[in-house]
Amino acid sequence: MAGRRVLITGASKGIGRSLADRVAAAGDVPVGLARSSPGDFPGEFHRVDVTERAATAETLTAVLAAGPIDAVVNNVGLVRMARIGSVDLDDLFDCYDMNVRVAVQVVQAVLPGMLANGWGRIVNVTSLTTLGTAERTPYAAAKAALEACTRIWARELAGTGITVNAVAPGPVETELYRERSPAGSEREARLLANIPVGRVGAPREIAHVIGMLLDDDAGYLTGQVIRADGGGSLAG
Secondary structure: OOOOEEEEEOOOOHHHHHHHHHHHHOOOEEEEEEOOOOOOOOOEEEEOOOOOHHHHHHHHHHHHHOOOOOEEEEOOOOOOOEOOOOOOHHHHHHHHHHHHHHHHHHHHHHHHHHHHHOOEEEEEEOOHHHHOOOOEHHHHHHHHHHHHHHHHHHHHHOOOOEEEEEEEEOOEOOHHHHHHOOOOOHHHHHHHOOOOOOOOEOHHHHHHHHHHHOOHHHOOOOOOEEEEOOOOOOOO
16 A cells, blocks of 8 residues: 555544554555644644534545545544433434534545545444444444445445445543543443453554555455454444
8 A cells, every 4th residue: 555645534633543653654644634633643634623514625625636545534423422312413413414424525525536546445433332332322323324334335336446344443542432431430340341351442453453454455355344342242
């Protein structure tokens, strides 16, 4: 993949930033999109609030003006939680918009270049919660929709040289995770009771799996959901 441009949404921290570092170390160019600007990003970076559709479109135009995008990682996400009976419909809409609309908008913008080159990689970051985690209707339903998109796009693009896969992490050591589950808390203990390896994943471990799917030799793997979840999906 030498010299290829890899567009990563939510690239300023967590999984996205770990992936950007990995992409740069391999000699490729990470193209990051995020709301906050990291001072030491190892490639091209565009500050944008992807909740704003017009701003996202403008940023994608600027990205493509510098050349085609060879791979996309739809990593950005929004988490809202509630039990059925108390789901805020605005939260439902916002989760779908961030997790699905943004991915569709990004892919549709870069797809002509991939088709022209006869090569491309699309990776959607989803979640273990799609298998039925309680209190996750807004978030998990949106990520499940993204998994459906993964299979649909893989089928539609088969034979073009473009693969489409998803990576579904379990709990990962990020700022967002720690805000909700402080180290040593009862909440974390309950969560890890369902993770056979008994620990939270590191962003670099998820980035490693994503990186494998971006490789030239991953061309025979498409339409799959890779569950990098410490075994959390084994029970269901």
